[in-house]
Amino acid sequence: MSVENPSVASSKGIVIIGAGLAGWHVIDAIRAKDKDIPITLVTADSGDRYHKPMLTMAISQKKSAADLVRATGVDAAEAANVKLLANTQVTDVDTTTQQLQLISALRSDPANTDYATISYGKLVLAMGAHPIFPKSLPEDLVWHVNHIERFGQLQEKLATGSQHVAIVGAGMVGTEIAEDLLKAGHQVTLIDLNDAPLSQMLPPKATARIAQAVKSQGINFLGGYQVSGITRISDDSDGKLQVTYEALASASNSMNAEPIEPLIVDHVIASTGLTVDDKLPAAAGVEFNRRTGIVVDAPTLRTSTANIYAIGDCMSIDGVPCRYVAPLRAQAATIADDVLGLEHNGYEHKPPMIRLKNKAISVMVTGVPQATGNWQVKTESDEELVMDLLNDSDEVSATLTIKLPPSVRA
Numbered sequence: 001m002s003v004e005n006p007s008v009a010s011s012k013g014i015v016i017i018g019a020g021l022a023g024w025h026v027i028d029a030i031r032a033k034d035k036d037i038p039i040t041l042v043t044a045d046s047g048d049r050y051h052k053p054m055l056t057m058a059i060s061q062k063k064s065a066a067d068l069v070r071a072t073g074v075d076a077a078e079a080a081n082v083k084l085l086a087n088t089q090v091t092d093v094d095t096t097t098q099q100l101q102l103i104s105a106l107r108s109d110p111a112n113t114d115y116a117t118i119s120y121g122k123l124v125l126a127m128g129a130h131p132i133f134p135k136s137l138p139e140d141l142v143w144h145v146n147h148i149e150r151f152g153q154l155q156e157k158l159a160t161g162s163q164h165v166a167i168v169g170a171g172m173v174g175t176e177i178a179e180d181l182l183k184a185g186h187q188v189t190l191i192d193l194n195d196a197p198l199s200q201m202l203p204p205k206a207t208a209r210i211a212q213a214v215k216s217q218g219i220n221f222l223g224g225y226q227v228s229g230i231t232r233i234s235d236d237s238d239g240k241l242q243v244t245y246e247a248l249a250s251a252s253n254s255m256n257a258e259p260i261e262p263l264i265v266d267h268v269i270a271s272t273g274l275t276v277d278d279k280l281p282a283a284a285g286v287e288f289n290r291r292t293g294i295v296v297d298a299p300t301l302r303t304s305t306a307n308i309y310a311i312g313d314c315m316s317i318d319g320v321p322c323r324y325v326a327p328l329r330a331q332a333a334t335i336a337d338d339v340l341g342l343e344h345n346g347y348e349h350k351p352p353m354i355r356l357k358n359k360a361i362s363v364m365v366t367g368v369p370q371a372t373g374n375w376q377v378k379t380e381s382d383e384e385l386v387m388d389l390l391n392d393s394d395e396v397s398a399t400l401t402i403k404l405p406p407s408v409r410a
């Protein structure tokens with residue numbers, strides 16, 4: 001099925017906003033139960049199907065963005081009997097008339113005035129979350145790896161030879177992409193506010209090992225520093241960037257009064273977290289928190305507004321965002337049953353196992369980890385660290401297992 005003109009209004013069926021893993025999972029789940037109900041997929045991108053976790057492994061595996069596409073949006077929509085409105089952004093939701101306002105998302109459409117209105121019977125919000133760009137990381141100077149299109153542009157720039165890349169933010173994505181770029185032959189500096197990677201989810205005893213593994217690999221890890229500014233040092237739009245950064249007063253390195261030489265790098269990647277755009281949730285009147293996303297009723301994935309569901313990076317369950325792939329299949333199956341009016345047992349949320357994809361160190365976590373709390377060591381040796389996080393009732397709420405290969409042991 002070809003991409004249709006958005007100005008042609010769809011009949012009232014199911015409309016899904018967003019063609020990431022969440023949106024496509026919902027389509028698969030509905031089509032497994034009903035081959036015919038009208039589904040419209042509206043997405044700001046091309047709708048191509050790809051596995052986003054691959055973005056932190058692809059460069060060292062020499063896989064281009066095109067290699068990662070499993071099916072183009074057009075082909076996938078045709079196969080699933082879905083009307084695809086690609087390169088189309090939803091700008092407004094009217095819950096009284098159950099209509100959506102659309103514009104062209106193509107930058108080549110200067111006025112973005114291609115307004116159209118479509119109706120929905122049931123609406124699924126699967127619009128993901130956006131990277132946060134702090135003021136010191138201007139969006140026009142830094143990259144992110146939260147979408148295949150932007151990732152593909154970065155990959156093209158990096159294909160010209162070994163370069164120096166600064167990565168700001170050592171959460172899971174920053175720590176993974178740092179290793180991937182290093183393996184691909186680039187010089188990598190990883191900068192974080194905290195003394196060690198993954199410090200926002202794991203205790204210092206564990207993150208110290210991760211820092212050691214990352215450094216011993218050859219990544220220049222700068223922990224306890226804040227990037228204060230980025231400037232391009234030539235007029236050339238591909239010219240080098242100067243990254244100024246300073247020690248945080250709270251960090252262990254703050255006693256070092258030496259002025260810090262700025263870094264001169266070819267590229268900066270921001271991996272400083274995600275936020276959910278409030279525009280559509282506000283228009284739809286759904287219960288919403290900017291940091292954690294759209295609130296859903298866990299057993300049904302319904303939002304607080306009738307006929308509207310949410311799934312994926314844009315939603316949260318019990319105040320916790322769940323930005324992982326594993327739960328999507330079961331969540332999508334529940335949404336499918338619920339929108340089709342079928343009996344179901346209700347979605348039961350289980351936090352997925354979290355696994356860092358780095359090879360220099362194996363980090364696995366079950367449960368819901370947090371940096372602070374009553375973490376207890378179960379096993380501790382040069383090779384392995386196992387810790388449990390105990391809640392107020394002394395029950396295990398998370399378990400962390402770290403294994404170090406011999407090459408990075410102390």
Ligand SMILES: Cc1cc2nc3c(=O)[nH]c(=O)nc-3n(C[C@H](O)[C@H](O)[C@H](O)COP(=O)(O)OP(=O)(O)OC[C@H]3O[C@@H](n4cnc5c(N)ncnc54)[C@H](O)[C@@H]3O)c2cc1C
Nearest residue numbers: 018019020021022044052053090127128312313323324325
């Ligand atoms: C680099 C990286 C590595 C990862 N690795 C792992 C991993 O190893 N394991 C794991 O479990 N998880 C991993 N994740 C997380 C996982 O990939 C995400 O949780 C998941 O892909 C989110 O899918 P989504 O469909 O909710 O969002 P997205 O993929 O962000 O899709 C959102 C879609 O909505 C569209 N959209 C947004 N706004 C609008 C609008 N107004 N109108 C129309 N369309 C709109 C966008 O164009 C896009 O198509 C990783 C994430 C990243 C970034």
